Amino acid sequence: MRMTVLRTGPMTVLKDAGRPGHAHQGVAPSGAVDRAAYARANALVGNSPGAAVLECTLGGLRVSFDGPAVLALTGTDAVLTVDGTATGVEEVVRVPAGATVAVTMPRRGLRSYLAVRGGIDVAPVLGSRSTDALAGVGPARPAAGDALPIGPVAGFPEVEAMVAPGGEGPxxxxxxxxxxxxxxxxxxxxxxxxxxxxxxxxxxxxxxxxxxxxxxxxxxxxxxxxxxxxxxxxxxxxxxxxxxxxxxxxxxxxxxxxxxxxxxxxxxxxxxxxxxxxxxxx
Missing domain, CATH: 2.40.100.10 (Cyclophilin-like)
Structure with a gap:
């Protein structure tokens, strides 16, 4: 299955658990900026803990799939819409083939994490599918028209819903x-x-x-x-x-x-x- 990027919004990049162990080569670990939200997204759809997702800043992302997909969005109070119909927050969303999926602009928070069951299966660079904005290491930022491959289902059970931790205080x-x-x-x-x-x-x-x-x-x-x-x-x-x-x-x-x-x-x-x-x- 493939995910087609229709629109990226202000900033959308690929992220996973990062590429530790390359500091001696001048390469930072990178990875998801909000690691807890990233982990929740993968857990919801039943991915392995290190699967690649899309990190979307301030919404605006729009994608479609050429087959039925299982998705989850975490990190902010942004929601997924499927052909214009809003879904819940931090829950599993099942999407039919060909439907247009969009990420709304959040009222709170900055970065949302869109996970699809199977993970985004682009070629890893130094063992990671994360885009490093500073060093320029990793997959290129997705652009409108890109078709991103989705990997095989890992076999982990899906979690129907999760509650994000509170974000107030120092x-x-x-x-x-x-x-x-x-x-x-x-x-x-x-x-x-x-x-x-x-x-x-x-x-x-x-x-x-x-x-x-x-x-x-x-x-x-x-x-x-x-x-x-x-x-x-x-x-x-x-x-x-x-x-x-x-x-x-x-x-x-x-x-x-x-x-x-x-x-x-x-x-x-x-x-x-x-x-x-x-x-x-x-």
Whole structure:
């Protein structure tokens, strides 16, 4: 079976669990930006945990299938419409051959994940079907008219419905590894001030506008490895939360690292959203 892309919306890319293990080649893990939503989408349709899906930013995606398909949409409050009829949220949707399936623009959240039973079976690059926006590694972004192959059914049972976790409250983070490069006032500011998501944000990093975080040490750091959810502070003092397509290394100190759940929540923050940080429970 094939999925034909009729319209991509503002941004649609292929994502899976990522390509870890290639940092020595200068290639970041990439993968889905909201990993929990990605996992729920695959679980709903009975895919293996690493199956490829479409990551759709702010809706607008429209596709059709040349055979009957089993779909699920997660991540935001966007819904699937099948030939114009709306379906539920975070549930299994069965679609007849030839029907037009569309993703509405969400009112809350940023990235939706469209999974189809069997997974999107394009050729992997370095073991992954994820598109890395920064390095340009992985499958090309889908375009209108593309026909994407759907793989064989994996045999996992479908889940009829799931409930997405709540997304309110501050982003929990652990201090370090370079919190000693900042003043005590900077640490207090990080966990006390409100920040705003900048329009310059993307799947590489969530750029924040707000109070600058003052450094206690002015020496230069050699480039160091970073992980998804790392809160790096460049010379202007405004924090950047690294997301799935983050660079492999960075020369600026990392003041804190979000918990995995907080990193998933950060993936759904739109420009203009307010961000607060809290210390993760020990």
């Amino acid at each position: 982003l929990e983070a652990d201090l370090g590894p370079r919190d000693d490069w900042f003043t005590a006032e900077a640490i207090e500011t990080l966990f006390g001030a409100a920040y705003t998501v900048s329009p310059a944000s993307n799947s590489v990093g969530l750029r924040l506008d707000g109070p600058a975080l003052a450094r206690a040490r002015t020496a230069e750091l050699p480039s160091e490895g970073v992980v998804r959810g790392a809160v790096q502070v460049p010379p202007d003092g405004r924090p950047i939360i690294f997301q799935a397509d983050h660079p492999v290394t960075g020369g600026y100190p990392v003041i804190a690292v979000l918990t995995p759940a907080a990193a998933d929540r950060a993936a759904q923050l739109r420009p203009g959203a307010t961000v607060r940080f809290a210390r993760a429970p020990e």
